[in-house]
Amino acid sequence: MGHQVLTGAERRHARLRKFIDRVLPIILSVAVFIAVATVASLLLTVIITGGHRLSWNLILNYPSANPEEAGMRSAILGSIFTVGLSALICVPLSIATAIYLVEYSRGGRLSSLLRYNIANLAGVPSVVFGVVALGFLAYWLGMGRTVITGAFTLAILTLPLVTVTCVEALKAVPDDLRLGAYALGATTLQVVRRISLPRALPMMLTGGILGISRALGEAAPILVVSGILFIREDPTSLFSKFTVMPLQLYNWISRPQPAFIELSSAGIIILLLILLALNGVAIALRQYLMRRIGQTWR
Amino acid sequence: MAIESYNQLLRDYVELGKEEMADISGPEVVRVENLRVDYGGKTAIDGINISFKRNNITAIIGPSGCGKSTLLRSINRMNDLIPGAKVTGKVYFNGIDIYSRDVDPVFIRSRIGMVFQRPNPFPFSIFDNVAFGLRVNGFKLSKSELYEKVKDALVKAALWDEVKDRLDKHAYSLSGGQQQRLCIARALAVDPEVLLLDEPTVSLDPISTARIESLLRSIKDEYTIIIVTHNMLQAARVSDYTAVMMPDENMVGRIIEFGETRQIFTNPRDKRTEDYISGRIG
Numbered sequence: 001m002g003h004q005v006l007t008g009a010e011r012r013h014a015r016l017r018k019f020i021d022r023v024l025p026i027i028l029s030v031a032v033f034i035a036v037a038t039v040a041s042l043l044l045t046v047i048i049t050g051g052h053r054l055s056w057n058l059i060l061n062y063p064s065a066n067p068e069e070a071g072m073r074s075a076i077l078g079s080i081f082t083v084g085l086s087a088l089i090c091v092p093l094s095i096a097t098a099i100y101l102v103e104y105s106r107g108g109r110l111s112s113l114l115r116y117n118i119a120n121l122a123g124v125p126s127v128v129f130g131v132v133a134l135g136f137l138a139y140w141l142g143m144g145r146t147v148i149t150g151a152f153t154l155a156i157l158t159l160p161l162v163t164v165t166c167v168e169a170l171k172a173v174p175d176d177l178r179l180g181a182y183a184l185g186a187t188t189l190q191v192v193r194r195i196s197l198p199r200a201l202p203m204m205l206t207g208g209i210l211g212i213s214r215a216l217g218e219a220a221p222i223l224v225v226s227g228i229l230f231i232r233e234d235p236t237s238l239f240s241k242f243t244v245m246p247l248q249l250y251n252w253i254s255r256p257q258p259a260f261i262e263l264s265s266a267g268i269i270i271l272l273l274i275l276l277a278l279n280g281v282a283i284a285l286r287q288y289l290m291r292r293i294g295q296t297w298r
Numbered sequence: 299m300a301i302e303s304y305n306q307l308l309r310d311y312v313e314l315g316k317e318e319m320a321d322i323s324g325p326e327v328v329r330v331e332n333l334r335v336d337y338g339g340k341t342a343i344d345g346i347n348i349s350f351k352r353n354n355i356t357a358i359i360g361p362s363g364c365g366k367s368t369l370l371r372s373i374n375r376m377n378d379l380i381p382g383a384k385v386t387g388k389v390y391f392n393g394i395d396i397y398s399r400d401v402d403p404v405f406i407r408s409r410i411g412m413v414f415q416r417p418n419p420f421p422f423s424i425f426d427n428v429a430f431g432l433r434v435n436g437f438k439l440s441k442s443e444l445y446e447k448v449k450d451a452l453v454k455a456a457l458w459d460e461v462k463d464r465l466d467k468h469a470y471s472l473s474g475g476q477q478q479r480l481c482i483a484r485a486l487a488v489d490p491e492v493l494l495l496d497e498p499t500v501s502l503d504p505i506s507t508a509r510i511e512s513l514l515r516s517i518k519d520e521y522t523i524i525i526v527t528h529n530m531l532q533a534a535r536v537s538d539y540t541a542v543m544m545p546d547e548n549m550v551g552r553i554i555e556f557g558e559t560r561q562i563f564t565n566p567r568d569k570r571t572e573d574y575i576s577g578r579i580g
Contacts, residue, residue, distance in 0.1 A: 106379065106381055108381060174418075176414065176416060176418035177418055177420060177421075178379075179376065179379065179414065179418070180414065180418040180419075180420065180481070180484075181420070181430070181434070182376065182379060182407060183374065183376060183407055183411065183412035183414075183485070184407065184408065184411070184430060184431035184434060184435075184484065184485065184488060185404050185405070185407045185408025185409075185431060185434060185435050185488060186404070186430075186431075186434040187404050187434070190434045194420075194430070194434070195420065198421075199421065
């Protein structure tokens with residue numbers, strides 16, 4: 001084999017490529033730094049402003065005109081009720097939709113039409129869902145501006161997001177496995193139950209949690225549906241009046257007294273802690289499921 | 299449904315088939331008549347007529363894209379699962395037209411097993427992989443009966459000795475060749491009559507390939523085997539009959555020659571067969 005001699009141009013080209021390879025990671029890490037620094041500075045601001053206001057009062061008390069006593073008990077309960085309920089509505093519906101789209105109407109025209117429309121729904125501004133829910137659920141169906149209406153609003157809002165993730169989760173299951181099961185005489189239901197769903201479930205859960213996190217942070221549609229920023233009453237039934245944490249925070253932020261600004265910062269910390277806890281649960285659940293997958297027949 | 303009732307159902311079908319098709323003589327298990335398969339309007343194979351005899355190994359050979367796998371998938375209705383696939387013509391299994399309306403493809407697939415190009419064990423234990431077909435088909439088996447069936451299948455697939463001490467281990471802990479034999483065991487466990495193999499050794503090393511070839515020869519007295527292969531030596535080594543497929547000028551796959559393997563390889567009637575097996579084309 002003869003020794004390959006590079007021309008000058010080739011050598012320059014090689015040097016340029018090497019240079020780019022070395023510089024690019026630096027530029028990319030700057031992008032990472034900007035993202036991380038933004039979040040970190042936000043967190044820091046919130047902690048510095050509201051850290052000293054963190055207390056059990058904040059969780060256990062009703063809102064009050066006196067910042068020393070004010071808490072967000074009704075908003076926390078309202079958030080937990082509506083978001084929890086919305087997850088119970090949204091996640092099974094999303095999984096069912098995804099199973100239909102991926103497993104039953106395999107790549108049909110209807111399936112892709114539906115899939116595009118669901119993806120489009122994910123881009124609709126959330127306040128639109130609030131207005132629709134207020135008109136249709138609260139007034140037309142007579143459900144009122146209540147916890148259940150709020151839950152449905154959040155469920156509809158998160159449905160496209162979660163459905164898209166569930167569809168992707170099922171599509172990520174190798175077709176080899178499905179075909180293998182079909183070739184042994186499995187029905188579609190058995191393929192879903194034994195092959196696709198167990199493998200897709202961890203990713204579906206992640207999608208579900210993403211949806212819940214989104215729902216927890218939504219203010220606009222709930223403002224439209226519930227219309228309440230200040231309530232000194234626990235939601236006790238599906239038909240209670242309610243407010244949610246982002247609205248309580250909004251209420252505090254819009255007050256002139258600095259003490260309420262600090263309170264809202266403390267409230268943000270609590271909201272973030274709940275989010276973090278939710279994500280933690282999701283990650284733990286996912287790890288558990290991934291370990292368990294297919295170990296035995298059940 | 300229990301296996302007995304399946305078999306009864308099948309016997310009934312066979313009796314029916316005999317009356318309808320008096321001309322079926324000899325141990326013909328699968329007969330393909332005038333088969334044509336289109337994918338989204340494009341014809342993949344056409345004018346396919348071939349029959350497969352009981353307890354024989356038939357090889358389908360031919361260059362890439364000639365429709366070998368398409369033909370194979372038509373025999374157990376796996377083409378149903380491909381969007382846009384359209385099958386016309388007839389495929390008879392023990393005299394039953396498997397594309398007739400009252401035949402359930404799920405039932406057909408439990409009687410005609412299939413092994414794929416790449417090993418595709420399920421993400422379960424070795425035992426659960428082999429038991430999968432028995433379980434989804436609802437065979438009512440006691441624990442020990444299930445174990446015996448799984449063991450039988452693994453013995454037939456020449457894998458038992460290697461895995462008998464670790465049946466509860468994950469299937470992915472096996473080597474590629476072992477995984478493919480596991481897939482064969484999985485297919486055999488439901489006791490099919492016909493076993494379809496779609497280039498089963500294409501991703502395996504020569505030693506694993508030799509193992510699979512010898513296991514196929516050892517089980518052919520109990521099954522009817524149809525194997526698609528790229529490897530002409532493999533066809534020559536394992537098969538009793540060979541079908542040669544070739545795309546025509548419109549890239550539609552057709553069978554150009556079918557006969558006893560020895561005849562195909564020593565005395566091909568078609569010039570293209572001769573060119574193909576001697577390596578001049580393909």
